[in-house]
Amino acid sequence: DSKTTIEAVTTNLRRNEDSGYIGIKNADLIRSVVEALRERQVDTYFDWVKGHNGHEANERADQLAKQGAREPQPEQGPERAPSKWRLTGAKLERMMQSLAYRAIRERKSAEVGPRRSTEVVLAEVKRDLKRAFNSSRTSERIWKDLRKKTVTRECAQFLWRAMHNGYMVGEKWLKAGIPDHLKVRAICQECDELKTMTHILAECEATGRREVERLLASLWK
Ligand SMILES: [Zn+2]
Numbered sequence: 001d002s003k004t005t006i007e008a009v010t011t012n013l014r015r016n017e018d019s020g021y022i023g024i025k026n027a028d029l030i031r032s033v034v035e036a037l038r039e040r041q042v043d044t045y046f047d048w049v050k051g052h053n054g055h056e057a058n059e060r061a062d063q064l065a066k067q068g069a070r071e072p073q074p075e076q077g078p079e080r081a082p083s084k085w086r087l088t089g090a091k092l093e094r095m096m097q098s099l100a101y102r103a104i105r106e107r108k109s110a111e112v113g114p115r116r117s118t119e120v121v122l123a124e125v126k127r128d129l130k131r132a133f134n135s136s137r138t139s140e141r142i143w144k145d146l147r148k149k150t151v152t153r154e155c156a157q158f159l160w161r162a163m164h165n166g167y168m169v170g171e172k173w174l175k176a177g178i179p180d181h182l183k184v185r186a187i188c189q190e191c192d193e194l195k196t197m198t199h200i201l202a203e204c205e206a207t208g209r210r211e212v213e214r215l216l217a218s219l220w221k
Contacts, residue, residue: 001051001058009034010046017179038182041168117165124198125163162197170196 008016008030021027037044049055052062122139129135129142137145146156161167171194173186188195190206200209 001049003048005030005033006046006048009037014177014179017181038168042166118163121163121165165197167197169200170194 008024013034016024016027016030021031024030049058051058122142125142126137126139129137145151146159151159170186173183186194188199188204188206191199191204193199193203195204202209
């Protein structure tokens with residue numbers, strides 16, 4: 001029910017971040033909310049509702065706010081979202097360097113429209129199916145495959161969205177409107193490569209991916 005809060009994480013966000021939240025009330029709370037929204041990695045839409053008007057979720061939020069106000073205040077302010085992105089010093093400098101030239105190189109691909117990016121992914125899927133299994137699948141067939149009983153619902157949803165380029169990864173962080181300090185998310189900190197879905201799933205040198213691959217291979221046998 002607070003227009004100020006909605007504006008703080010939407011229309012005023014850029015200005016606040018550019019100015020370092022100087023003179024902004026509840027800056028810590030706003031930044032926590034912004035971090036949480038960004039961690040969702042999807043677009044979030046806000047719908048303002050009239051306060052104290054019997055709206056179920058609004059009443060519940062009021063209750064939680066009252067409850068929170070009664071609790072002892074932590075000394076460091078509210079728990080911040082994971083700090084893995086709060087880079088400092090040499091690491092940040094190195095990443096900003098690799099970003100600078102990548103940003104220019106990738107600008108074109110970031111501007112590719114949603115429909116076209118799905119076609120690009122589909123073309124890659126077809127190429128890889130051909131390479132790995134010598135199978136020539138049509139687009140229709142590939143979408144149908146996602147609905148097979150052997151594919152779990154979660155897996156199908158993930159693949160569907162990944163194929164529509166619906167995850168906030170890679171060059172999406174280089175789009176206009178993303179503040180500079182967030183653009184580093186476009187790059188894999190481990191490999192210094194553009195962190196696309198392909199990189200995350202198939203190329204990344206971080207330990208997690210190799211482990212998943214090893215488990216998959218043993219499952220397959
Ligand atoms: Zn990587």
